[in-house]
Amino acid sequence: MPDTTFPAADRYSRHVLLDRIGQEGQRKLAASSALVLGCGSLGSSQAMLLARAGVGRLVLADRDIVEARNLPTQLLYDERDVAEGLPKAEAAARRLRAVNSGIAIEPVIADVTAANISELVAGADLVLDGTDNFETRYLLNDAAVKAGKPWVYGGVLGTDGMVMAVRPGRGACLRCLFDAPPDLGQSPTCDTFGVLNAAAAWVAALQVSEAIKLLLGGGDAGTSLHILDIWGGSATAVAADRRAGCACCGERRFDFLDSKRGSSSSAVFCGRNAVQITPESRQAPDFGRLRERLTPLGAVRFNGMVLEFTAGDRRLVVFPDGRVLVEGTRDTAEARSLLAKYIGS
Numbered sequence: 609m610p611d612t613t614f615p616a617a618d619r620y621s622r623h624v625l626l627d628r629i630g631q632e633g634q635r636k637l638a639a640s641s642a643l644v645l646g647c648g649s650l651g652s653s654q655a656m657l658l659a660r661a662g663v664g665r666l667v668l669a670d671r672d673i674v675e676a677r678n679l680p681t682q683l684l685y686d687e688r689d690v691a692e693g694l695p696k697a698e699a700a701a702r703r704l705r706a707v708n709s710g711i712a713i714e715p716v717i718a719d720v721t722a723a724n725i726s727e728l729v730a731g732a733d734l735v736l737d738g739t740d741n742f743e744t745r746y747l748l749n750d751a752a753v754k755a756g757k758p759w760v761y762g763g764v765l766g767t768d769g770m771v772m773a774v775r776p777g778r779g780a781c782l783r784c785l786f787d788a789p790p791d792l793g794q795s796p797t798c799d800t801f802g803v804l805n806a807a808a809a810w811v812a813a814l815q816v817s818e819a820i821k822l823l824l825g826g827g828d829a830g831t832s833l834h835i836l837d838i839w840g841g842s843a844t845a846v847a848a849d850r851r852a853g854c855a856c857c858g859e860r861r862f863d864f865l866d867s868k869r870g871s872s873s874s875a876v877f878c879g880r881n882a883v884q885i886t887p888e889s890r891q892a893p894d895f896g897r898l899r900e901r902l903t904p905l906g907a908v909r910f911n912g913m914v915l916e917f918t919a920g921d922r923r924l925v926v927f928p929d930g931r932v933l934v935e936g937t938r939d940t941a942e943a944r945s946l947l948a949k950y951i952g953s
């Protein structure tokens with residue numbers, strides 16, 4: 609059993625020594641909660657720093673499982689997680705509980721969509737953006753502005769990054785800066801373009817320092833868009849003002865939240881040879897029966913949380929929230945037919 613009796617005064621002494629934190633600040637952090645939305649390159653480092661800083665409750669939401677290609681950039685995971693095929697949220701929770709047993713860590717293995725984001729946002733004091741796609745980011749902007757919750761935008765691609773703290777009502781929101789996300793498939797992603805691990809860690813570190821400022825009471829967070837170029841060694845801050853007429857924080861039109869896009873649809877992942885299918889019902893599958901039925905048809909692996917089924921060059925990954933990731937195709941129709949054939953729909 610881990611020893612949970614480390615005195616906080618000793619454990620957090622290096623943070624308490626900082627004028628900007630102190631005893632009072634450390635107590636505030638212990639009484640705070642944060643939602644880390646996406647536990648990939650950015651979310652891993654965010655969660656690690658927040659857990660070590662003693663933020664009292666962390667909710668870790670992610671839809672994927674740990675894979676070997678994640679290890680260079682996603683600092684929470686190790687080879688054992690890949691071998692076990694663990695969901696990232698679960699692997700992250702396991703690691704962070706070993707890092708700090710004195711805080712609450714809640715993994716959420718789910719695809720974050722318009723159907724569930726408001727509840728997740730409501731349950732935390734602030735949200736860190738660890739997403740890898742614009743659709744979820746704009747959804748988060750809608751949900752957070754609507755709820756009046758601060759969130760910290762972060763994006764990284766190649767060796768460049770951007771960070772901005774969004775404080776609803778007190779500074780620009782994401783749509784004040786960029787009214788609409790790029791069309792699906794039009795912008796490069798980390799999967800297609802690549803990302804330097806140090807760039808992701810830098811972006812995450814700046815996001816976490818903005819988050820800590822917000823949890824401590826605001827400070828001067830929320831006034832600037834930070835633009836980072838780690839290869840060139842430069843960081844610049846541009847004033848980010850609210851835009852009159854912003855659809856989201858101005859007119860309070862929550863287009864992404866209200867469209868319910870992604871709540872019951874199939875989506876082709878950009879740059880990844882896979883299709884994710886989300887059933888309407890979102891019920892937990894009967895893994896026992898599924899394993900029995902699939903075993904004669906191909907290779908089945910079940911780790912208690914996620915079932916993987918491989919037949920030829922197609923792989924189906926079934927998640928506890930009912931989602932199925934069909935790997936080896938970008939054809940939605942083929943993915944649906946494989947789903948109907950093997951899983952039932």
Ligand SMILES: [Zn+2]
Pocket residue numbers: 780781782783784785850851854855856857858
């Ligand atoms: Zn706005």
